Amino acid sequence: MKSSILKRSIIILLAAILQIILFSFLFTDLFRSIEHIEAILAFISLIIGLTIIRSELIGNFKIAWIILIFIFPVFAVILIFLLQRDRKKLKKNIMENAHKYERKYKLYDTSHLNYHERQVQLLNHHAHYNVCENNETEYYEIGEKFFRQLIIDLKKAKRYIFIQSFIINTGEMWGSILEILIEKAKTGVEVKVMYDDIGCFATLDPKYPEFLESKGIETQIFNPVKPVINTNVNNRDHRKIIVIDGEIAFNGGINIADEYINAIVKYGHWKDMGIKVTGDSAFEFAKIFLETWSFSRNVSVDVEKYKGNVETYNISNGLCIPFSSNPIDEDNLAVDLLLNIINNARKYIYITTPYLIIDDMMQNALINAVKSGVKIKIITPHIWDKKAVHMLTRSNYKRLCNYGIEIYEYTPGFIHGKTLVSDDKIAVVGSINLDYRSLFHHFECGTWMYETNSVKEVKEDFINTLKISKEITQEDYNKSFIYNFFIDLLYLFAPLM
Structure with a gap:
């Protein structure tokens, strides 16, 4: 397997290098043949810069692009051209397949809700995700x-199993799951597995889908990496969804790899969180899975046949709204939802995130909430998985802490969970990190909950985690001038990464 992965990596790397060299030669020869090239480049840079300023990009993205244009005008022009081309292709692919999957929804009456009705209106009235009342939630x-x-619930599957994961790695966790999937497929249970190509680039053999298909498991690789320059390679499927019979669904930050269950140790103790929903919400997660499956495979999907038999549950425990976000929609649902929760909080907001790399708009929202009397606490990892990303995360500490936001680091190791709880009413558990990649570049999903029993459980877990976390002080973020200069420089281009 390692040889196959290495061979594929070398082919893609060499192909990319050759294409970059070719582009460089073409543009160099082109510019050498044109008189007054510096003046022309300056004019083009000015036009593109003005266009970006007037665009709907958020401020941090505008700054990054404008700096890139004026420092590396030729490279920036090529990159912008490729980004526009590839984005149009991806959007066209999704739109052309939209008719093969229809998102049916019902408008929910929010008149009996308090101030949280705004989030229901955003997710239901605007984004067209169903509000589910017939639910039971269990937080892990x-x-x-x-x-x-x-494992217990997978063994109960009778009709179908859907698995969507950013990472799948061979080992104890995947081995146990795969054994059940193979047995279930033999008995006629429909099994579909979808994983991200970058997420599994170094963990699964390129021919792994053939192995799974031979076992009766339908397999789809999301956005396969090809030896052709394509900026959509940055748009990854970061979702984690498992649906069983349209009656049970799992969501959260947990990928299918042994470090997520501490079967192996990579960065100290790995703390991750997830949610199980039973009832109507499970079918909503099945829809999110099938929507991605349909445009990835270019197939029509009869969504209704995957509806679960949940009438017998007769559950009434708060509200749930499973939702998703992607980099193609004009509205960024993940950002809008987080800002909505922050802006409407009255007492507190508690957040866990492995990365804290947010734009000025999100920072200002958190700061304004604190100024209004809302207590905000954030937990990030103490042991990092990526040095540069951890440095960027810590670069946010100073400004947020100076305004009274309390930031803690999980001292036993790496906290990978993505949770938010507010005012004993609202909680969100999902795959969304507080960084540019999750908020603007990735396909993500989450579970929004209102007054379910799990809202209390998320809060209790946060408070217990605080007890083994270290509060950040000035000593932790007061660094040398050279260090801060390097981080500030790196942060300028963080939106593009």
Whole structure:
């Protein structure tokens, strides 16, 4: 397997290098043949810069692009051309397949809700995700508990199993799941597995889908990496969804790899969180899965046949709205939802995130909330998985802490969970990190909950996690001038990464 992965990596790397060299030669020869090239480049840069300023991009993206244009005008022009071309292709692909999947929804009456009706209106009235009342939720504060329950429920599957994961890695976790999937496929259960190509680039053999298909498991690689320059390679499927019979669904930050259940140790103790929904919400997650499956495979999907038999549950425990976001929609739902929660909080907001790399708009929203009397606490990892990303995360500490936002680092190791709880009313558990990649470049998903039993569980887990976390002080973010200069420089281009 390692040889196949290495061979594929070398082919893609060499192809990319050759294309970059070719582009460089073409543009160099072109510019050498044109008189007054510096003046022409300056004019083009000015026009593109003005266009970006007047565009709907958020401020941090505008700054990054304008700096890039004026420092590397030729490279920036090529990159902008490729981005526009590839974005149009991806959007066209999704739109052309939209008719093969129809998102049916019902408008929910929000008149009986308090101030949280704004989030319901955003997710339901605007984004067209169904509000589910017939639910039961179960929160898992650690990957091991999530995994144990997942195995129990997978064995109960009678009709279908859908699995969508950013990372799948061979080992104890995937081995246990795969054994069940193979047995279920033999009995006629429909099994579909979808994983991201970049997420599994170094973990699965390029021919792994053939192996799974031979076992009766339908397999789809999301956005396969090809030896052709394509900026959509940055748009990854970061979602984690498992649906069983349209009656049970799992969501959260937990990928299918052994470090997520602490079967192996990579960065100290790995703390991840997930949610199980039973009832109407499970079918909503099936829809999110099938929507991605349909445009990835270019196939029509009869969504209704995957509806679960949930009438017998007769559950009434708050509200749930499973939702998703992607980099193609004009409205960025993940950002809009987070800002909505922050702006409407009255007492507190508690957040866990492995990365804290946010734009000025999000920072200002958090700061304004604190100024209005809202207590905000954020937990990030103490042991990092990516040095540069951790440095960028810490670069946000100073400004946020100076305004009274309390930031803690999870001292036992790496906290990978993505949770938010507010005012004992609202909680969100999902795949969305507080960084540019999740908020603007990736396909993501989450579970929004209102007054379910899991809202209390998310809060209790946060408070317990605080007890083994270190509060950030001035000593942690007061660094040398050279260090801060390097981080500020790196942060300028963070939106494009």
